[in-house]
Amino acid sequence: MDRHPWFSKLTTLLALSLQLGMGVVRAQVAQRGITYYVESARQTSPLLLDNRNQLQANALEAQRLQALYTKPLVQLTGAAQFAPIVSTDNGGVRPELNSRGADQYIGYDLAVSNGGLYQGLISVNQPLSNLFRAKAYAEPFVLASQIGQTVIRLGQHDVERAVTDQYILCLQDRLQVQYTDSLLQLMAEQRGIVRKFVESSLLKQSDLTLVDIETETQRNLRVGYQTAYRRDVLELNALSGLTDTTVVELAPLQLMMNADIGPVESGFTRRYALDSLALGAQQTIFELRYKPQWNFIANGGLNTSYLPDLPRRFGFSAGVSLIWTLYDGHQKRLNAQRTAILQQSYGNYRRFAINQNGVRRERIRGELRGLESRLLVYQQQIAGYQSVLASYRRELLQGQLPIINYITVVKNMVAVRRDALLLESNRQLLINAFNYYNW
Template sequence: MTTKISPQIQPLLRFCEVCFALLIITLGQVLAQRDLGSYISHAQQNSPLINDNNNLAEANLAEVDRLKAFYTKPQIAVTATYLFAPVISTNEGTTRFEPNSNGAANYIGYDLGASNGGQYIAQLSLTQPLFNKSRARIAGEQFQVNAQINRNLAAISGHDIEKLITDQFILCQQDLQQIRYVDQMGQLLLRQKAIVAKLVEPGIYKRSDLSLLNIEYTSTQSLLATYRASYRRDLMDLNILSGINDTTLIDLVPADLQLNAAPAHSLFLAKYDLDSASLASSQTVFELKYKPQLNLFASAGLNAIYAPTIPQRLGASAGLSLVYPLFDGHQKVFTRKKTQILLGSVSFNRQNFINQNSVRKAKFLSELASYNERENLASEQLAEYNTLLNTYKKEILTGQLSIVIYLTTLKNMATAQRDLALLTAQKQVLINAYNYWNW
């Protein structure tokens, strides 16, 4: 059984179908686009170098906890020893086997003064370092600095990736812009071909004029195919750099980079600060061995050398041990001198980076000022070409314009469009470079 649709409802249904189709197309376009931020995010998440440095930072923090336990927590151990040293006694002219001698005078076997005739030890021992909290803190600071160095290296790696991905993204944008320009030129040629084809029959234009348009249109389509191939290649490279497993040809959300404000503290300079802190903490840790070390030790259990007396040899002991180095050939003085030399090298490199980076950023800003001026001139020139082509449209309709002149103007406009696309891309690359160093 089929249901008949009222004629009044049919237009409404067709309207709904069109709206639904447009919605599907729009959603497909949105889903098939990616912006610069998503590429950078994927690349940083998939970076082995960032992952390694983050893991090393966590490992260094775990080492801080281990050192705290090593310097401040008691160490408890079980010690067990069984030494079997039998002798053959020859006292009083008799020979007998004694597995645990009680003081034979004449015998064959290990010297009882060295072996005690045997040994039976089963003890629980405890060693507790005393007054070691500052030692644990100093030893842990070195690994905390190492963790900060790894975090900083991860941040710098992420920043390097951001610049690399952005440069590749700009290259893809340049390809897309050139595709749009060439495609617009092809559409314009198609329209002019249709007009000239109608004007050939009444003799206003010659067939050779139409052939010129056909040749130019074919050339435009060839150029369009070249730019599309370049875009596909550059887009696949972008996916490779970002670690995205996708070969779909998609559109990109345009990115318009702007100059970033100067940061309160440069993370590039943080590298030198952390290097200095690492050298200082290494020196402090080295000098820990010159501090006195006091330990409490205790043990309880069995310690016997004669098996029959084992039940009477259960006991306990406790004591203190002190280690205080007095002289080692002035090693502390030499290591301090070495550390000061290395700190001077880090300070020199830091200042050298500041000087170079200041000049580098000034150079980028100067080049950007030149690009802004050239970009404005190119945009004005392109606007004039558009105005001229609109005028030419009217003259073509009346047969007053040479097709050769029209094609020459169109080619010059295409060159201007290409130059503008290159200028825009190069300007974005310069902004990206400035933002990279202004960090």
């Protein structure tokens, strides 16, 4: 009858051992989830911020080109050029700022300089029927903005995968700490039971020493796991652009596989399609040189070369100008062939990316099937260990089993549970990789 309280305690102990690894030591801090870190990384990534700035710059450049090819250019020009001479007509020597027709003089040839130049003009240059040119020149920047948006989405996708992978590693470290805490709690209760048995001469002092050795071993393991957890959380903060060095508790994460998109256009291949369109836009711009370009030109103001006539030399002029390329050695045809060849390269990249990502997704599905088979084996092993522990419990209470055998089985079961945990973490990493390529 005196052994019944110890039997009850040992039964409780074994029940804890069967649930080893399921205990959770919760920190008294608020949890942070994956969304918090992903959003922080998106907001602080310098690459993403630079791409957003490029989008704004491209939009402004498109507006500038619209103004260049459709709006009038109004300019104010002025010039005052003096070409004085020294007249030697009639044997004299007389300086003249504006000669009235000297025959013998020293200075610039009056037929060339005309005595000087005096201008003050307002000129207007208005492109005619140039709206199609404005659209053509702005199109590359419109496409550049679309490419920039694609790059931003791809960058966000890369950031999300990197942060999620690191988050999974942190959870793996944290669960290892929790499993070790559960085992230490079990060892502490087991030590109390063994100590009572030693005091009652039912077990040897060496049995208690074995329990203490195993407890110290688990404490050392916990230090390593806790160090790894802190290291990986700080790395997670660095990836997310956070300066916080506080070690926090992370919320659980259970990723699900997205439906397979199949061999279709994806976020990885949209860039190649846009690059091909950008080449076509450049070809359109190149071909604009073969279209006639009309401009209306006009100016008004002062324009004279003779200073005394300045008050009567105010006027204006107006007209049109034409530029039309008729022949340049078939450059138009050669450039079109070049554009077509480069577009073929982008098509090759696109098809390769589609095929490559399809193979990667199939590889990951195969690895996931292998992991699920191994997890099933681990579950069977854990069930076997539970059966052995139930048998060992009876033998231990009857003094027929050394404590080392019991500890060994408990350690083995914990090791299997830890391996199952690592497999589950790998499974989450594979699902994250599948969703990354299935985008």
